[in-house]
Each structure stands twice: as C-alpha cells, then as structure tokens.
Amino acid sequence: MRGSRSSTGTWFRWLLRSPVGVAVAVFLAATPALAQKTWTGAVDNNWGTAGNWSPAGAPTSSDDVTIGAGADVTVNVSAACRNLDLSRNLLLNTCSGSITVSGGVVLSGGATITISGACGGNALVFNGGGARSLAGSGSIVFGAGGSNATVAVTNSTALSVASGVTVRTGGFGGAISIGAGSSIANAGTFSAQSAGRTLTIAGAGSLSNAGTIEATAASAVLLVSPTTVTNYNAGTFTLSGGTWKAVNGGTLELTGRAIQTIAAGTDVTVAGAAARLRTGGTTSAITGLASVAGSLRLSGFIMSLTPAGGVFDLSGTLTLDPGTVLAVTGNYNQSSTSTLVLNMDAAGDTGKGRITVSGVASVDGALVINFLGQYIQPLCVPSNIFTAQSINGLFSALTLPRDESRIYATTGNSFLLVAQSPADIASAGGSPVPDGFITGEDFDLYIQAFFAELRRPPPENTLIADLVDDVGALPPDGFLTGSDFDYFVLRFFRGCDF
Numbered sequence: 001m002r003g004s005r006s007s008t009g010t011w012f013r014w015l016l017r018s019p020v021g022v023a024v025a026v027f028l029a030a031t032p033a034l035a036q037k038t039w040t041g042a043v044d045n046n047w048g049t050a051g052n053w054s055p056a057g058a059p060t061s062s063d064d065v066t067i068g069a070g071a072d073v074t075v076n077v078s079a080a081c082r083n084l085d086l087s088r089n090l091l092l093n094t095c096s097g098s099i100t101v102s103g104g105v106v107l108s109g110g111a112t113i114t115i116s117g118a119c120g121g122n123a124l125v126f127n128g129g130g131a132r133s134l135a136g137s138g139s140i141v142f143g144a145g146g147s148n149a150t151v152a153v154t155n156s157t158a159l160s161v162a163s164g165v166t167v168r169t170g171g172f173g174g175a176i177s178i179g180a181g182s183s184i185a186n187a188g189t190f191s192a193q194s195a196g197r198t199l200t201i202a203g204a205g206s207l208s209n210a211g212t213i214e215a216t217a218a219s220a221v222l223l224v225s226p227t228t229v230t231n232y233n234a235g236t237f238t239l240s241g242g243t244w245k246a247v248n249g250g251t252l253e254l255t256g257r258a259i260q261t262i263a264a265g266t267d268v269t270v271a272g273a274a275a276r277l278r279t280g281g282t283t284s285a286i287t288g289l290a291s292v293a294g295s296l297r298l299s300g301f302i303m304s305l306t307p308a309g310g311v312f313d314l315s316g317t318l319t320l321d322p323g324t325v326l327a328v329t330g331n332y333n334q335s336s337t338s339t340l341v342l343n344m345d346a347a348g349d350t351g352k353g354r355i356t357v358s359g360v361a362s363v364d365g366a367l368v369i370n371f372l373g374q375y376i377q378p379l380c381v382p383s384n385i386f387t388a389q390s391i392n393g394l395f396s397a398l399t400l401p402r403d404e405s406r407i408y409a410t411t412g413n414s415f416l417l418v419a420q421s422p423a424d425i426a427s428a429g430g431s432p433v434p435d436g437f438i439t440g441e442d443f444d445l446y447i448q449a450f451f452a453e454l455r456r457p458p459p460e461n462t463l464i465a466d467l468v469d470d471v472g473a474l475p476p477d478g479f480l481t482g483s484d485f486d487y488f489v490l491r492f493f494r495g496c497d498f
Helices: 008-017 019-030 440-454 482-497
Strands: 035-039 063-067 073-075 078-081 084-086 090-093 098-101 105-116 122-126 130-142 149-153 157-161 164-169 174-178 183-186 189-192 198-202 206-209 212-215 221-224 242-247 251-254 266-271 276-280 295-299 302-305 311-314 317-320 325-328 331-334 339-344 354-357 360-362 366-371 383-387 390-392 397-399 407-411 414-418
Touching: 063 078, 090 098, 105 122, 105 149, 122 130, 164 198, 174 183, 189 198, 189 221, 206 242, 212 221, 212 251, 242 251, 242 276, 266 276, 317 325, 331 354, 354 360, 440 482
Parallel strands: 035 063, 063 084, 073 090, 078 098, 084 105, 090 105, 098 122, 105 130, 122 149, 130 157, 130 164, 149 174, 157 183, 164 189, 174 198, 183 206, 189 212, 198 221, 212 242, 221 251, 242 266, 251 276, 266 295, 295 317, 302 325, 311 331, 317 339, 325 354, 331 360, 339 366, 354 383, 360 390, 366 397
Antiparallel strands: 383 414, 407 414
16 A cells, blocks of 8 residues: 555545455454344233334344333243343243343342242343343342242353342242352342242352341241352351341251351351251251351350360350350350340340350450340349359450449359449448449448548549439439438338339
8 A cells, every 4th residue: 555545435445445354344244233122012011022122023142121110021932132121020930931141130120030930940041151240229039839940140150249139039939050160249138038938059150148148037948059159168167258147937058068267247147046057957057166256146045156176266246135045165265356245135044145154264355235125124133144164354345224223243253234223332241332232231331421421522522422413313413412312211222122
C-alpha cells in the first residue's frame, strides 16, 4: 500500500479487499449474534409460546432474556437462555419443563423461581463455565408436589450467590448439585425451613459459605456433603467463616466434618431441645469442640463437651440461653478478648444459662447477664451460674441488668448470681460486702454507719448509709436524712419479700 488515503470510504474498500478484512468478515459471519428477548405474555403464560416474546420466538441459549413484573410465567418446555433478568415469578414443573442458563440470573423485586412436579431431575441448570452469578433479591423455592428436584451447577461453572438470594425448601425438599470442577460461593441463604423436608447440597465440586446455611423448622434437615467445603479444614477440624444454624428442631449436617475450632468471623447457632448440628447419623459435630474464636450460641439443652486436648478455650463469644448447660469435661480457659453471655428467664437451673467444668477454670474477659421477659431474680436464693473444680481469676468486665436488686458474687469454686435488697449491705462477720441475705449483720452495720456518717460534714457522709434523696426516692443525693433511715428499716423488715 503506497501513498496517503484520507477518505474513510477508500480505507474501508481497501480493508474489505485485504487478507485481514477477509479474516474479520469470516470471523463475524461464524459468530452468532447475542439477541435480546423480552417477555410480553401477549398470548398466554407459557415460556414456549412464540407469540409471548419480542421479537417473536422462544429464547435460545444465545439469547439474553428479560421478564418484567406481572403474572407468573410457566416454563413448559426444555428452555434455555444466556442471561435471565427476572422480575416476576417463574414456575418450573419438572414433568413438563426445565431451564438451562449459560450466563447468569438476576432476581429483581423479590422474584421467585418455584420448582414443583413429581418427576425430579435437573430443573434449573447453570452450565456456562467460568464465573457466573445468581444475583439480585429473590428466591428459588422447592414447591409443593416436588420430588427432590435439583438445581445443578455444571461444566466448570463458578456460581456466586448474592446476599439477597435465598434457596429454600417450600412444600417439598430438593437438592443443589455442584459438579466436578464447578463451585458455589454463597453470600446468600440456603435454608431448610419447611417441617420434615430436606435440602441437600452435594456433588464432586466445592462450596464456600460467607452467607447463611440453616435448618429452621421441626425435623427439617439441611445436608452439606459436597466433596469440598472450603470453610472446613480437615487437618485442624476448623470451621471458618459464614453463619451456620440449626434452630426450632431443625438439623444441620456437615457430613463427616467434626468441628474442634470455630474460627473468628464464624457464627454457629444450635437452638432448641430437638435441634442438631451433626456429622452424620446421631453424632454431634461439636462434642470435641476445643476453641471458640468466633461466635457460638446454644439454647435449650445440655451440651456435653470433651474438648480435644483437654481444654476448652473461649476467645470469641459464647451465648447460653435459658435452660442451657455447657458441661465441659476438662479445663476451661476464657481469655481477655472473650464475652460470655448468660440469658435467664426463670428461677432455678432450668431458667438459666450456666456452665459446669470438671477441671480448672481460668476466667477473664466479659460476663454479660440478661434477664429476659419479666424475670426478676428472687431475693435470698443465690443461683449457681458457673461451677468448676477451682476457679482462677475474675471477669474483667461485668454487665448486669440495671436494677438495684441484682448483684454478682463469687465463692471459691463457683460464680453466684444473687438478688440484692437495699438492706443487704453486709456479709457474715459484719464485713461491708453484700452476700444476698438479710441478717442481723446488715442491721447492725447500717445503724453504726448511719450515726457515724451523720456526724461527718457532706459530702463525706455518703459511704454506706446514704440510700435515697430527702423524699425517699432513688438515687442517693449525698446527704443523710431520716428518709435514708426509714428506707433501710422498711426494706430490712420486709426481708426476702422485698
């Protein structure tokens, strides 16, 4: 090519005659154009009806599909598309239809893909290969009449599930199959939330969970059994990341994966007498639990631990709901970064979260006690909330219900919760330390303190005897008057009925 060509048309004609231009033309001719299909529903509600689409004709695997808000759409054929943008409900009956998506799916405005029918098989398939997404805000539901239909991820597809997406059981159970070389990265929710139904996550691929995996209904089961769960380290028996829940009588099974460590950033809940977190059969996944650096909540049962290595270490948060006992066979170590939360809703052991340790307990960090509902700790009835063979240390931070009638006390091998009356100001021997009981020592100490402090000028007369203000109302006002004396005497003689 010689000389200068300033005309666009001349350059274009040259390109078409050149070998490069011929190659480009051949490539473009061999590459199918990606079409846009938009649902109109002009004829009926069936995906396979050509007149329901603009331009006319049911979508193919090379088409991007948009279905806006409106009446439900029924997939009545073996459908396919590239990308699916869905703003209404899509109905898949496994006996008459399925859909294969080679791109991604966006669920908008709470759109739902409902899978039903008794024929089973792959109802929704992601097979595009490479990185794909299930995005937006909506649900995939295994509906009534289903027969364990499957959402399948195949062909080395790496599917990411967004935080606004839920895959759950409805009227029936179902399965999520992850093929060899494929993966699911979950930031949403996988939920077995229908009584007696099972959701299974299985296959030769891998699952990672940064969202929630849960079983939340009576006899509901969520089985997690793919070849690889990236949250789990089989060498150290460590569960890392995500939220894992078995509540309301549901069972979460991490097949073959016993847990000895709950890592930081991991949230595990087992709540309800019938709830289970297991490795298979009836075997608990956490009987050998030795370390909680994340968060563990137990509710409504006795959890017996024999920690690997003989020591249970708490550096994260442990919450025990009413009626829950954590029974540790071995030693207990609670670090300065930890928080122990004990929730209570009734008198006696059955209404309290508590801990028993067969060996030595070393404590630090925070203790938080919450009274739920209308519960009030009864006077003169100390509650044992923590028992060990021996206890070293004290909690460095303490949060109690904000009421003058509660107090926290210790003995040599236990921590006690006692209710404190304003008249409880002394312990046995007359020491000015409340002990949860109202006795003569309290009366003697107050009388001595009142008259001794009355002779001191303000504000030095506020050590013990100043209980109320000058009209008998809380809080103390820094002065001693007859109102303080009357307040004490009234509560002393009312004793444990106060």
